[in-house]
Amino acid sequence: MQSTGQEKIWNILMAGVGGQGIILASDVLAAAALAAGFDAKKSEIHGMSQRGGSVTSHVRFGRTVHSPVIEEGCADVLLSLELMETLRWLPFTHAGTGLIVSTEKILPANVAEYPAGIEEEIRTLAPRARFLDPAALAEKIGDKKYVNVALCGVLADILELPETAWRRAIDAHVPGGTADANWRAFCIGRDLSSSCPGPGVSSR
Amino acid sequence: MKQRLMMSGNEAIALGAYEAGVAVGAGYPGTPSTEILESLTGYQGVYTEWSVNEKTALEVGLGTALAGARSLVTMKHVGLNVAADPLFTSVYTGVKGGLVVVNADDPDMHSSQNEQDNRHYARAAKLPMLEPADSEEARRFTSLAFDISERFDTPVILRSTTRISHSRSPVSPSGERRPRADTPRFERNLKKYVMIPAHARARHRAVEERLLALAEYAETFTENRIEPGRGGFGIITSGVAYEYVREVFPDAPILKLGLVWPLPGKLIVRFAAEHETLYVVEELDPFLETEIKAMGIKARGKDFLPRTGEFSPGLLRRAFQAEGKTDASAEGLRSSLRLPPRPPTLCPGCPHRTVFKILGRLGVTVSGDIGCYTLGVLPPFQAMDTCVEMGGSVGLAQGIEIAEGIDGAGETEGAGRTAAVIGDSTFAHSGLTGLVNAAYNGRRILIIVLDNSTTAMTGMQPNPFSGERIDGKPAPAVDYRTLAAAVGLADGDVAIVDAYKPKEVEEAIERFLSARRLSLLVVKGPCIIWKRKRERTTDKRG
Structure with missing residues (x-):
């Protein structure tokens, strides 16, 4: 994964909890990369992990991608849909990784209390992490169903994929009749990025 | 530029089979193989079925192949153990139409009970095995596997692993489908298809010769x-x-x-x-x-x-x-905070939580089985004592009962309260034979079927108890009462209760355990994920 010059491979790790919709978000991203003319690979685990377990989806794109999984310390972006999961997958990031963190808190089964100090710990280790409140975002969009696509919009600002590629990817992956609503959500997410200080990303 | 589609390895295998003109797809759901057959079902002109288990699926596939049509049989690694019996001898009979067995291994056991390496099957059963490295290869190799199968008159295994099956990468469809040569027709060939020892001896020699020919072919095979x-x-x-x-x-x-x-x-x-x-x-x-x-x-x-x-x-x-061959790997960020683990759990609204609560409280020995409900072993229930393989709960309970000396050796304190817990799809897969064995040999265990109307663990596939086929068409559902009666259970030793009536569930479990007779308790409560999915589909249709 040590890449140079035009051979840059983008590594985007999405993390969360089974049932949060990581698969759709990562499908959209991978399809957008493909539509933009890149080679792309994506990997995640189904099965047992769907039952409320911790889940990740790896998306990689560039000129030629070999491994479907990202190497530890090599993620360009970590998009986390759940607060504590951000820390669980932090070993995949480095000092220059862009962190987009949803402040959603989901209690693991058989745990009485959400651990304290998570957000502070993320801020200390990754000072440029950007936190997003999913409820506020849902309110802005008008429907919480489209929040994950809005988060793709936040990603879009970092990844420099053409807008047409994103549009094609969204049209192809969201349920019939919701493409326009999803596109609006995507744009809200994207504009959120450019209007406030974004997470830093290692240069190409 | 060629069309490129993002496809999982599983979808690419289905596409490759379709392009190769496959006529029949059969399999039993199992992570990470399940989506192959689901995807193949979406193509026109292919018959697909969820078979009752992998052995039956392979028999269906072999029959299709002997009749001259191409067939694809899919399963996870442990499924090939179930199908191993027909596999080994299908190598002797050979095929007429191509027969490709897709075997998906699960290194790291993301959703499996063991980590067996099924490449050993290729060596042991003496048949060729192909192994793709991404989705495009999965498509191409599937098609190649059919050609090799027909050229060398042998079944072929296509080996996938979880990372191949469940990763997505670009695939370029050929845009063509191989036409079928002629109308499939089974032609009698006693010395090749009827494996009595006299015939099989000659066939074994043919198998060894074929392997040598395949090894020669491997030397110039373009994918090596x-x-x-x-x-x-x-x-x-x-x-x-x-x-x-x-x-x-x-x-x-x-x-x-x-x-x-x-x-x-x-x-x-x-x-x-x-x-x-x-x-x-x-x-x-x-x-x-x-x-x-x-x-x-x-x-x-x-x-x-x-x-x-x-x-x-x-x-x-x-x-x-x-080894001194590479530079150091990148250092990731690390937090010193201790996070609580987030393992998978039984869904909070799962109707079958009740049974585990009750069994946990009663302190009986519970032999468990393969499915979501295996999660009954985790807190807060911890109400499962064994889980080995598909259908294993029913047989294991019998061995425990025998060993604890109930049978003939008198009643010891605390012994003999043994219950097998099994899902509907697993029961159909290989619990039925265990039930027959229990009745035949005079066992006194309690068999609890957790019927949730679907095969939930692998993503909601219908099964012989759910009254539906792979394509959503109606099918006769196996009737528990008639089944139990046919096996020899008395009417009073069978009960079907509603999972949402915990009092009735508890009463039935206690009654059966104290009766100490072979009994069958069916607890019915549809999977909540399946129900939600159903309602959404109905809404859309309505």
């Missing part, structure tokens, strides 16, 4: 390729491990094997001769390594690479760093 490079060492690898090797060593010389059995001996010797040091990089067992060493070639692999779990670029980089 040497990728030249530089550096003081060469690497032999296959499958997803190839992609990890390429990631870590972009310029190293590699012999990539697409056909992992039989091996191209001359090609391997030639490659090995070019390199001072030879590494073999493969997940799980030293399958290639052992064979290569047996050729008298010095090679390294499992002396510094693990035999358990999945590989990854990071794992290879660390291992080869210790």
